[in-house]
Amino acid sequence: MNYLVAVFPDRIQAEEAYCTLEKEGLSANQIQILGKGYKSADEFGLIDPNEQAYKQIKFMALWLVPFGFAAGTTFSIITGLNTFAWAGELGNHLVGGLLGAASGAMGSFFVGGGVGIALGSGDALPYRNRLNAGKYLVVVTGSETLTRQASRLLRKLEPENLQGYQQL
Secondary structure, rough: OEEEEEEEHHHHHHHHHHHHHHHOOOOOHHEEEOOOEEEEEHHHOOHHHHHHHHEEEHHHHHHHHHHHHHHHHHHHHOOOOOOOOOHHHHHHHHHHHHHHHHHHHHHHHHHHHHHHHHHHHOHHHHHHHHHHHHOOOEEEOOOOOHHHHHHHHHHOOOOOOOEEEHHH
16 A cells, blocks of 8 residues: 655645545545544544654563563672662662663663654654644555556645655
8 A cells, every 4th residue: 555645734725636636536535634624643543653652661661670670689689799888788689679670661761762752753743743733634545556646646736745655
């Protein structure tokens, strides 16, 4: 399945693009408009990358934090380090476990997608931002030939952005 996404600054231009595509033989189920008054990003299935990253971070933390605690405690016991003399022998092992758990939490954040949340990632976020800014997306789905034809037609309408995607 191929996707073609065109960004238009207002509703009138998006509707004009929709009508142009429809007049050229594309069926209504192959063309969708996203924006105010039409489908939302969630209804279309445009994944919120931040939401997915938070889910991944939580899932990884579920395993990495306890594992980190166990590894930190084990490391402290094996090495016999007395890093925190004020804590005593048992306290040193617990502090080692807590430091290991903190390392596990850090690992779940960085590997689970925390960097993507902080810096932004993927194409879904820019499209969501454009929708939030009041712009409209015209999305064409279908074969490569169909999206190529739609691309030629949409270029004439001068969208702000025109991008094709191929789903594997």
